[in-house]
Amino acid sequence: MSGSQTRSPEAELGLLDATMIGMGAMIGAGIFVLTGLAAEIAGPAAILVFALNGIVTAFTGLSYAELAASIPKSGGGYAFVREIFDDLSSFIMGWMLWFAYMIAGGLYALGFAPNFLELLHVYGLVPPPDEVGAVVVPVVDAGVPLAFLLAFVAVLGLVALNAVSTAASGSAETVFTIVKVSILVVFVGFGLASPMFSGAEFQPLFPEGAGATAILPAMGLTFIAFEGYDLITTVTEEVENPRENIPKAIFASLIATVIVYLAVVTVAVGTLGADGLADAGEAGIAAAATSFMPTGLPIIQNGGALIVFGAVFSTLTALNAVVIASSRVAFSMGREGQLVPSFGQIHHRYGTPFVAILSSAVVMLGSVALPTQSAGNMASLFFLLSFIIVNVAVIRLRRERPNMNRPYEMPFYPAPPLIGVALNLILAGVLVEYLIRTDPLALVLSVAWILLGGVAYLALNRVRAQPDRDLTDADTEITPEVED
Amino acid sequence: MTSTLDIIIAGGGRVGFQTAEILADLGHDVTIIEQDERVVTDIADEWMATVIQGDSTNPDIIEQAGIDQADTIAALTGETGLNLAVCLAASELHPGVRTVARIDRAAGEAYTRFVDAVVFPERAGARVAANEVVGSDVQTLADVTGTLDIMLVRVAEGAPAAGKQLTDVRFPAGALIVSDEDGHRIARSDTTLTPGGRYVVAVEPNVADEVMNLMRG
Numbered sequence: 001m002s003g004s005q006t007r008s009p010e011a012e013l014g015l016l017d018a019t020m021i022g023m024g025a026m027i028g029a030g031i032f033v034l035t036g037l038a039a040e041i042a043g044p045a046a047i048l049v050f051a052l053n054g055i056v057t058a059f060t061g062l063s064y065a066e067l068a069a070s071i072p073k074s075g076g077g078y079a080f081v082r083e084i085f086d087d088l089s090s091f092i093m094g095w096m097l098w099f100a101y102m103i104a105g106g107l108y109a110l111g112f113a114p115n116f117l118e119l120l121h122v123y124g125l126v127p128p129p130d131e132v133g134a135v136v137v138p139v140v141d142a143g144v145p146l147a148f149l150l151a152f153v154a155v156l157g158l159v160a161l162n163a164v165s166t167a168a169s170g171s172a173e174t175v176f177t178i179v180k181v182s183i184l185v186v187f188v189g190f191g192l193a194s195p196m197f198s199g200a201e202f203q204p205l206f207p208e209g210a211g212a213t214a215i216l217p218a219m220g221l222t223f224i225a226f227e228g229y230d231l232i233t234t235v236t237e238e239v240e241n242p243r244e245n246i247p248k249a250i251f252a253s254l255i256a257t258v259i260v261y262l263a264v265v266t267v268a269v270g271t272l273g274a275d276g277l278a279d280a281g282e283a284g285i286a287a288a289a290t291s292f293m294p295t296g297l298p299i300i301q302n303g304g305a306l307i308v309f310g311a312v313f314s315t316l317t318a319l320n321a322v323v324i325a326s327s328r329v330a331f332s333m334g335r336e337g338q339l340v341p342s343f344g345q346i347h348h349r350y351g352t353p354f355v356a357i358l359s360s361a362v363v364m365l366g367s368v369a370l371p372t373q374s375a376g377n378m379a380s381l382f383f384l385l386s387f388i389i390v391n392v393a394v395i396r397l398r399r400e401r402p403n404m405n406r407p408y409e410m411p412f413y414p415a416p417p418l419i420g421v422a423l424n425l426i427l428a429g430v431l432v433e434y435l436i437r438t439d440p441l442a443l444v445l446s447v448a449w450i451l452l453g454g455v456a457y458l459a460l461n462r463v464r465a466q467p468d469r470d471l472t473d474a475d476t477e478i479t480p481e482v483e484d
Numbered sequence: 485m486t487s488t489l490d491i492i493i494a495g496g497g498r499v500g501f502q503t504a505e506i507l508a509d510l511g512h513d514v515t516i517i518e519q520d521e522r523v524v525t526d527i528a529d530e531w532m533a534t535v536i537q538g539d540s541t542n543p544d545i546i547e548q549a550g551i552d553q554a555d556t557i558a559a560l561t562g563e564t565g566l567n568l569a570v571c572l573a574a575s576e577l578h579p580g581v582r583t584v585a586r587i588d589r590a591a592g593e594a595y596t597r598f599v600d601a602v603v604f605p606e607r608a609g610a611r612v613a614a615n616e617v618v619g620s621d622v623q624t625l626a627d628v629t630g631t632l633d634i635m636l637v638r639v640a641e642g643a644p645a646a647g648k649q650l651t652d653v654r655f656p657a658g659a660l661i662v663s664d665e666d667g668h669r670i671a672r673s674d675t676t677l678t679p680g681g682r683y684v685v686a687v688e689p690n691v692a693d694e695v696m697n698l699m700r701g
Binding site: 070071072073083236237241242243335336400401402403404405407 | 488508511513524527528529531532533534535536537538545548550
């Protein structure tokens with residue numbers, strides 16, 4: 001990353017830490033929040049949905065691995081694209097990725113709220129959450145403002161935290177991730193052992209009237225569940241022996257996450273059934289857990305509470321990760337002169353990219369007013385689009401810079417990036433088509449963001465074309481090296 | 485406009501490698517052109533720059549290093565003539581680029597007619613070596629912009645500030661103790677000015693004598 005952190009001579013993060021950063025960002029919202037929504041669209045085939053998404057994203061994972069190994073920058077996707085594309089293309093990439101992370105933040109906050117309410121409900125502090133969740137327009141209006149308020153407060157809190165203090169270290173991230181995965185392992189273990197699962201019903205696999213085609217929009221919606229391994233490439237400078245460990249961490253986190261997801265979704269569908277999951281919406285996994293986890297335990301009383309706590313904890317940590325990720329993209333763009341310079345400046349007192357965080361917060365706070373499904377669809381759409389550009393970047397670099405040193409070269413080139421582009425395009429196309437039919441609001445907002453980006457790009461170029469305009473450059477602190 | 489520079493370094497050997505490391509530490513984007521397979525691997529291990537493997541006088545390789553977007557190209561191989569050729573080729577490909585060539589003899593200064601700046605690492609190293617040989621108690625470090633002096637000062641036995649913590653010493657405005665003893669840490673308020681220890685000090689010329697008095701007696 002261009003100068004956002006000091007490059008520490010001793011790398012601190014090992015392969016495990018790097019893997020956990022990826023898993024920690026992936027396991028969170030996607031699985032807890034979107035399983036119910038995916039079951040609603042695709043029925044028991046939700047299991048297939050997650051498996052196929054894992055395969056689709058693996059191709060882009062290869063591209064990320066090759067780029068991260070050969071371009072030593074901690075900027076993630078935007079930094080790689082900036083390396084090879086002209087101003088406009090890299091601006092678009094940054095602009096889309098920034099939005100994707102922000103909307104993902106809104107999505108995670110929206111997932112946090114109903115799970116938090118569920119947690120309170122398990123302990124009898126609040127009445128049961130609205131039976132219909134976010135699936136149908138709620139009959140009871142009272143539940144909605146409360147959930148919205150919770151999501152809002154969650155974003156606000158984490159933004160404030162990150163605005164005034166530098167991010168927690170990677171080792172804390174490792175602990176968080178282990179906690180999350182352990183809770184899910186408990187969930188899967190008890191689920192498989194429960195009598196409900198023995199009578200599991202995965203038939204009919206596809207919902208009536210939709211058939212196998214229902215898989216595609218569900219894949220589009222849940223694609224965001226595999227966003228997160230790309231965050232490994234935002235901390236490359238802190239990882240020891242990055243050219244070996246970054247590709248390994250990307251693959252390891254992807255594979256581990258797919259395994260965890262499949263186990264969790266299988267258990268959730270097997271116990272609660274696709275219809276039950278669909279009814280529970282964003283709190284699907286939590287609802288499944290409360291249905292089969294043992295009760296009457298000391299302290300936590302209800303075993304389900306543990307899983308609900310896992311959901312709350314996961315959504316919050318994932319939200320924290322995207323708050324950091326979104327501000328980093330904006331910060332990098334500011335450093336590169338693709339946003340107003342103040343975005344690329346570190347706050348003199350807090351040492352954080354203050355402006356970048358606050359501006360990211362604006363969109364995040366706005367997005368918690370969206371329906372969960374719209375947020376999921378929009379975030380997925382923008383990740384799909386930006387991942388397409390990442391794959392194209394690999395192809396362009398191979399063609400235009402054949403002599404570039406590539407410590408990691410993907411196998412079977414050029415098939416993986418081409419397949420990646422094709423599959424992501426198909427999913428993006430299906431998603432857009434699906435949005436036109438069911439969620440015009442999300443589509444309008446997405447198009448509006450792109451248009452806003454166009455305006456911002458033109459405005460910034462105009463400003464830059466007038467050097468007499470008083471624009472202060474971000475000054476890098478330069479201290480002369482002293483050799484003894 | 486941007487706060488980070490896009491820099492190409494031709495030659496990833498001893499000089500190029502160190503230069504790239506310093507620049508990368510300052511947050512600039514560095515791309516290194518290097519022919520030697522072994523050196524390429526070493527650079528990749530250090531994780532500081534994108535590496536293009538090839539001959540830096542080959543226009544195709546210079547283009548692959550991204551000359552069209554570069555702010556500066558520094559040719560730092562051991563061959564003066566080669567460095568000059570790289571800079572001239574780069575200027576041809578991207579007329580606005582700043583060029584820096586490493587030279588290996590004082591006569592090379594004349595090359596500034598063709599390139600924006602020359603560096604003579606051996607002489608720079610010699611200056612440091614000479615400083616060390618003399619082992620003087622007060623050395624002026626690199627050329628700094630403006631009139632500020634950055635110096636390395638050895639605290640003398642019995643000087644007014646010797647043995648005191650920085651909180652207890654009132655240095656004049658316009659002076660700053662930068663490092664702790666022997667320059668591993670930045671000075672803190674509890675840094676002690678140990679007699680015999682050497683400290684990096686920044687001073688404005690008009691208070692330099694006062695600082696010398698405090699530290700040297």
